[in-house]
Amino acid sequence: MHLATVTHAGGTSAAVLDGSSWRALPAADLSALLDSGAEPVPGEVLAGAVPVLPLPAPRKVICCGLNYADHILETGRELPAHPTLFTKYADTLAGPEADLLLPAGLQVDWEAELAVVVGATLRRADREAALKGIAGYTVANDISVRDWQYRTLEWFQGKAWDGSTPVGPVVVTPDELDPAEGVEVICRVNGEQVQRGNTRTLVFDPADLLAYISTFTVLRPGDLVLTGTPGGIGAARRPPRYLADGDVVETEITGLGTLRNTVRFVN
Amino acid sequence: MHLATVTHAGGTSAAVLDGSSWRALPAADLSALLDSGAEPVPGEVLAGAVPVLPLPAPRKVICCGLNYADHILETGRELPAHPTLFTKYADTLAGPEADLLLPAGLQVDWEAELAVVVGATLRRADREAALKGIAGYTVANDISVRDWQYRTLEWFQGKAWDGSTPVGPVVVTPDELDPAEGVEVICRVNGEQVQRGNTRTLVFDPADLLAYISTFTVLRPGDLVLTGTPGGIGAARRPPRYLADGDVVETEITGLGTLRNTVRFVN
Numbered sequence: 001m002h003l004a005t006v007t008h009a010g011g012t013s014a015a016v017l018d019g020s021s022w023r024a025l026p027a028a029d030l031s032a033l034l035d036s037g038a039e040p041v042p043g044e045v046l047a048g049a050v051p052v053l054p055l056p057a058p059r060k061v062i063c064c065g066l067n068y069a070d071h072i073l074e075t076g077r078e079l080p081a082h083p084t085l086f087t088k089y090a091d092t093l094a095g096p097e098a099d100l101l102l103p104a105g106l107q108v109d110w111e112a113e114l115a116v117v118v119g120a121t122l123r124r125a126d127r128e129a130a131l132k133g134i135a136g137y138t139v140a141n142d143i144s145v146r147d148w149q150y151r152t153l154e155w156f157q158g159k160a161w162d163g164s165t166p167v168g169p170v171v172v173t174p175d176e177l178d179p180a181e182g183v184e185v186i187c188r189v190n191g192e193q194v195q196r197g198n199t200r201t202l203v204f205d206p207a208d209l210l211a212y213i214s215t216f217t218v219l220r221p222g223d224l225v226l227t228g229t230p231g232g233i234g235a236a237r238r239p240p241r242y243l244a245d246g247d248v249v250e251t252e253i254t255g256l257g258t259l260r261n262t263v264r265f266v267n
Numbered sequence: 268m269h270l271a272t273v274t275h276a277g278g279t280s281a282a283v284l285d286g287s288s289w290r291a292l293p294a295a296d297l298s299a300l301l302d303s304g305a306e307p308v309p310g311e312v313l314a315g316a317v318p319v320l321p322l323p324a325p326r327k328v329i330c331c332g333l334n335y336a337d338h339i340l341e342t343g344r345e346l347p348a349h350p351t352l353f354t355k356y357a358d359t360l361a362g363p364e365a366d367l368l369l370p371a372g373l374q375v376d377w378e379a380e381l382a383v384v385v386g387a388t389l390r391r392a393d394r395e396a397a398l399k400g401i402a403g404y405t406v407a408n409d410i411s412v413r414d415w416q417y418r419t420l421e422w423f424q425g426k427a428w429d430g431s432t433p434v435g436p437v438v439v440t441p442d443e444l445d446p447a448e449g450v451e452v453i454c455r456v457n458g459e460q461v462q463r464g465n466t467r468t469l470v471f472d473p474a475d476l477l478a479y480i481s482t483f484t485v486l487r488p489g490d491l492v493l494t495g496t497p498g499g500i501g502a503a504r505r506p507p508r509y510l511a512d513g514d515v516v517e518t519e520i521t522g523l524g525t526l527r528n529t530v531r532f533v534n
Contacts, residue, residue: 060356065421084419087354089327091484148483152351154332155421161483216415216428217358 001040003136003171005029005056006049015049016042017170022049030171031057034119034135034221051169053095054138055117060223061088062213063113063142063159067228069201074231083204083212088142088160088226096168096259100143100249102161104265108243111142111229112187112195112251114179116206117171118223122214130210133219136171137179137206139259140226141187141251146235146242166251166259167224177255180205185230188250189243197230204228268307270403270438272296272323273316282316283309284437289316297438298324301386301402301488318436320362321405322384327490328355329480330380330409330426334495336468341498350471350479353422355409355432355493363435363526367410367516369428371532375510378409378496379454379462379518381446383473384438385490389481397477400486403438404446404473406526407493408454408518413502413509433518433526434491444522447472452497455517456510464497471495 002017003025014025014033023042027033033040034055065084066072072079094100102108119135143165149158177183182200186193199205204212209225219225234241243249245265252258269284270292281292281300290309294300300307301322332351333339339346361367369375386402410432416425444450449467453460466472471479476492486492501508510516512532519525 080419082418082424084421085424086421087423089484145483151349152347153420153422154351154353156354156423157349157352157480157483162485213424216412216424217356218429 001173001176003030003040003054003173004051004169005054006046006051008046008049012052013046015046016040018042021045029056030054031222037221051096053093054168054171055222055224056093057090058222058224059220060217061090061092061226063088063226064204064209064228065155067203068197068230069203071197071231072203079203083209085213086155086159088165091162092160092165094163094166094261096166097261098163098166099262099264100164100166101264101266102145102164104245104267106148107146108263109144109146109234110187110189110194110243110249111144111233112185113140113142113226113229114183114185114199114253115140115167116210116225116227118210118219118225119221121221122210122219125211125214127207127211130214131207133210134174134206135221136173137177137256138167138171139251139253139256140165140167141249141259141261142226142229166261168259169257172256183256184254186252187232190248194234195230195232202227268440268443270297270307270321270440271318271436272321273313273318275313275316279319280313282313283307285309289313296323297321298489304488318363320360321435321438322489322491323360324357325489325491326487327484328357328359328493330355330493331471331476331495332422334470335464335497336470338464338498339470346470350476352480353426355427358429359427359432361430361433361528363433364528365430365433366529366531367431367433368531368533369431371512371534373415374413375530376411376413376501377454377456377461377510377516378411378500379452380407380409380493380496381450381452381466381520382407382434383477383492383494385477385486385492386488388488389477389486392478392481394474394478397481398474400477401441401473402488403440404444404523405434405438406518406520406523407432407434408516408526408528409493409496433528435526436524439523450523451521453519454499457515461501462497462499469494
């Protein structure tokens, strides 16, 4: 299934794709649908529906850094024994076509990522339980404010700017997409490809990450886990390259779709 | 005012201290009261009421590290230009007398801290607005799982173990307590004093922290900001000292009260 939260009647509705039409599911969005535990039984066709941020209200948004083996090895580092984890908020997220509104003067960088949507309550889950607890996959861009990220040892303050992390456009269920088989994770800036990696080279795969996190904190339906970014970020270039006002960032994962967001500097 | 969430009729109630009695406030807990924006008009006396976790549902729990000048300077470091920030969850919190249930074999350490309760919606607030947006102060212990904290560069995975961070017992409003005038922050383990600092030596005071955080993410009524710990943590001892099963941790701040929690290793 391809699931989404779509525009409908001045608000939103959870929806499932049926051919080229979106059909209503019984909740205002996918966060509420997953929270309710309701079966995704398709209802009426929603004419003119457009996907928006699929999960507007995750309780936890946890991100993994340094997770693509090819990128880590090319930088001369050893593969990590444990995932590096940090957090964002529901407030950090933005829709698949949303403008990313940020103050002028920040060093804003891209990080195309596969995101995992949790579909069950996971507490000290093993890999098998974690795999069964995946509701689906979606596309995210872990937009990072590098100057704030590196002000201190802890990255959080560069990673949690409100409305900076686009997610969507759809959530694809695991029966239709298996990241272990390899999907391409691509980022383009103003049409130029700047990142291209493959989820086959993830050090910690989605089930690893969910099991590991669930050792210390419970995960619940609708929570999001971002799996890290492949090589090609702007901060690693010589000289570094950051996003400018008006830059268009496209984030694409094969089988999942494309985010298209414009950076807008505001005061 | 001394505010709390107290036991009442098999559930809980928000409450305000009147002499030696707790009087009901119109919400099930202080999170709901602050969320509703209702005036804290005292109702009936709640006989036998006992304070529990005052804020069971903060949307954001943000912590500052390396914030006591005397401790930083004694370690030979320079004072930081920016606060080091990381996060916990509502799930991380525990009541003022709760047992702290953690798996055996972890390196569990204490960090007595002043916590700030947000009372207004703060977005890019200046110091003055941030100061006005403080609902009150409470006691917290940022219990830290050191082996997980230092597995990677990011501390989060050692800081967010469910049910590990006691908070309470009361929230005291700013008209009754001003951390700038200096309150003592004390930790005892099995009756032995292991930490004693004073909030006069905070590098970033509560208003600084709220204003800084609100630059990148909105703060809302009921959110919690932990202000960092003074010297004396177990990991800094030679040899290091960690908490053992059955150890009793008391966390006291003058004018705010005392948390008393027992560490229990479980499997």
